[in-house]
Amino acid sequence: MAHIVILGAGIGGMSAAYEMQENIRPTDKVTVISSNENFSFTPSNPWVAVNWRTKEDIQFPIAPYFERKDIGFIPTAAKRVHPEKNQVELTDGRFIDYDYLMVTTGPRLAFEEVEGLGPDHHTHSVCTTEHAVKAGKAWDDFVKDPGPIICGAAPLASCFGPAYEFAFIMDTDLRKRKIRNKVPMTYVTSEPYIGHLGLGGVGDSKGLMESAMRERHIKWITNAKITKVEAGKMFVAEHDESGNLKKEHELPFKYSMVLPAFKGVDAVFGLEGVANPRGFILIDEYQRNPKYQNIYSAGVCVAIPPVEATPVPTGAPKTGYMIETMVTAAAHNIRNALDGKAPDQKATWNAICLADFGDTGAAFVALPQIPPRNVNWYKEGKWVHLAKVAFEKYFIRKMKKGTTEPLYEKYVLGTLGIKKLK
Numbered sequence: 057m058a059h060i061v062i063l064g065a066g067i068g069g070m071s072a073a074y075e076m077q078e079n080i081r082p083t084d085k086v087t088v089i090s091s092n093e094n095f096s097f098t099p100s101n102p103w104v105a106v107n108w109r110t111k112e113d114i115q116f117p118i119a120p121y122f123e124r125k126d127i128g129f130i131p132t133a134a135k136r137v138h139p140e141k142n143q144v145e146l147t148d149g150r151f152i153d154y155d156y157l158m159v160t161t162g163p164r165l166a167f168e169e170v171e172g173l174g175p176d177h178h179t180h181s182v183c184t185t186e187h188a189v190k191a192g193k194a195w196d197d198f199v200k201d202p203g204p205i206i207c208g209a210a211p212l213a214s215c216f217g218p219a220y221e222f223a224f225i226m227d228t229d230l231r232k233r234k235i236r237n238k239v240p241m242t243y244v245t246s247e248p249y250i251g252h253l254g255l256g257g258v259g260d261s262k263g264l265m266e267s268a269m270r271e272r273h274i275k276w277i278t279n280a281k282i283t284k285v286e287a288g289k290m291f292v293a294e295h296d297e298s299g300n301l302k303k304e305h306e307l308p309f310k311y312s313m314v315l316p317a318f319k320g321v322d323a324v325f326g327l328e329g330v331a332n333p334r335g336f337i338l339i340d341e342y343q344r345n346p347k348y349q350n351i352y353s354a355g356v357c358v359a360i361p362p363v364e365a366t367p368v369p370t371g372a373p374k375t376g377y378m379i380e381t382m383v384t385a386a387a388h389n390i391r392n393a394l395d396g397k398a399p400d401q402k403a404t405w406n407a408i409c410l411a412d413f414g415d416t417g418a419a420f421v422a423l424p425q426i427p428p429r430n431v432n433w434y435k436e437g438k439w440v441h442l443a444k445v446a447f448e449k450y451f452i453r454k455m456k457k458g459t460t461e462p463l464y465e466k467y468v469l470g471t472l473g474i475k476k477l478k
Contacts, residue, residue: 057084057085058084058155058156058394059084059085059087060080060157060390061086061088061089061144061158062076062087062088062157062158063088063144063158063160063161063323064090064159064160064162064355064357065090066096066162066355067097067098068160068162068356068379068383069161069355070455071379071460071463072383073086073088073122073127074125074458074459077125077127078387079387079388079390079391084394086128087127087128087152088118088122088127088130089132089134089146089152090129091132091133092118092131093117093119094115094116094117095117095118095455096114097114097115097448098183099218099444099448100113100448101184101187102182102218103225104189104192105180105182105188105192105313106192106195106229107196111189114185114452115185116455118131130146130152132147133146134147134323135323136323137330137351139157139348139351142154142155144157155350156350156351156352156390156393156394157352158351158353158387159324159351159352159354160355161320161321161323161355162356163320163357164335165183165184166212166316166317166318166319169211170210170282170283170284170285170316171284171285172285173210173282173285173314173316174316175187175190175191178285178312179285179312179314181313181314181316183218183316191313198311199229199230199235204242204309205309205310205311206244206314207226207242207243207314208223208243208280208315209244209245209314210246210282210315211317212318212371213315213316213317214318214356214362214370214372215254215318216245216252216315217253217411219243219245219314220243220265220413222313224268224272224413224414224416227274228415229414236273240275241272241273241274242274242307243274243275243276244280244290244314245278246368246369246370247366248278248279248367248368248370249262250265250269252278253420254362254373255373255422255425258422259420260434261420261434265418268418277294279297279302280293281293281294285312285314289309290305290309292305292306292307293305296367297367298367299368317371318334319336320334320335320357321335321357330347330348330351332359334359336357337351337353337357337359339352342399343358343386344386349393350393353382353386354379354385354403355379355382355383356379358382360372364427375407375409376468377404377409377468378405378425380463381404382403385401385402385403388400388401405424406422406425407422408468408472409468410440410443410471412440413440413441414441415441416437416440417439417440417443417444418435418436419434419435419436419440419471420435421472447467447468
């Protein structure tokens with residue numbers, strides 16, 4: 057009998073639990089450890105932050121659905137992984153033994169790297185559903201007495217899509233309320249140009265995204281390092297292409313959402329040979345840690361290099377499709393290990409995404425993620441907005457059923473008219 061423990065129950069962790077359970081032997085056991093009792097469909101958080109969704113719309117309790125599949129569930133946060141002992145220490149003092157560990161925690165949100173950043177200080181976040189709910193309450197107050205908005209991403213942020221989405225969703229909501237004329241908007245980002253996305257651009261994303269922002273009267277500052285945030289004021293250092301200071305800005309705001317830098321979670325941070333200096337899990341081409349080969353990882357918590365060096369540091373995103381393929385590779389390679397076989401499954405390092413802009417949207421395909429690419433495609437249209445709305449319902453329904461289908465490949469690629477990425 058082998059005990060496979062999965063750390064984290066987000067999009068990657070839920071998928072990993074179902075796929076691992078399908079691949080184990082009759083005597084093996086899968087247990088998921090999570091700090092949250094509920095699953096949240098995080099791509100919908102920008103809608104929650106303007107109250108187009110409630111948290112109940114995009115959440116469901118994990119335990120009853122895992123119970124149906126005979127998957128163990130411990131809704132307690134992990135305090136520390138002890139790889140030399142094959143144990144996970146929980147915050148309640150328990151120690152959970154494992155034979156194989158799959159880390160799918162997602163990131164720790166490093167708000168502390170910028171003074172005054174984050175929901176406990178002066179800016180909002182859409183990184184978690186709890187943060188989005190808090191942002192939505194503030195949004196209700198804001199629209200009664202509107203003023204300037206700042207939206208964007210801090211240095212070392214690695215997932216820029218939600219910041220663009222939220223900027224455009226706020227614009228759409230304000231236009232529907234007929235108060236857009238009262239709200240100057242500025243997009244502040246560590247990206248070297250609009251539409252970089254942490255991917256070095258995809259297709260003509262630069263031109264298309266700049267055009268979309270001009271059309272919506274959203275100003276922008278790129279190569280921007282947010283240095284400090286005070287109540288109602290953001291301090292931004294703008295740099296040139298060589299990374300030299302170009303201009304310093306003091307920007308007033310009445311509402312702000314800024315994506316923070318990502319780091320690895322505390323349970324693995326500083327583990328030599330397991331995590332890199334920022335706490336992301338080191339993996340080989342089989343999703344396996346090189347030092348402790350019974351530890352696997354998938355999702356945002358894995359260590360991958362940035363696509364390119366930028367004047368202000370940026371990270372590379374891990375999209376849903378990429379995460380899905382990481383999970384599948386890890387689950388099958390763990391089964392190989394259980395059978396005494398060598399790993400043979402590799403993730404597909406391609407980026408595909410449907411980004412909602414409120415009443416329209418954008419889709420991109422980067423194959424592979426790091427240029428030069430075989431496919432480099434970006435399109436915009438109302439159909440993307442409609443497709444993402446439908447995907448939300450589809451994904452949540454499938455997660456409740458415990459599916460092991462490749463949902464991003466089946467739905468998103470199908471929506472884009474692509475049979476399969478190779």
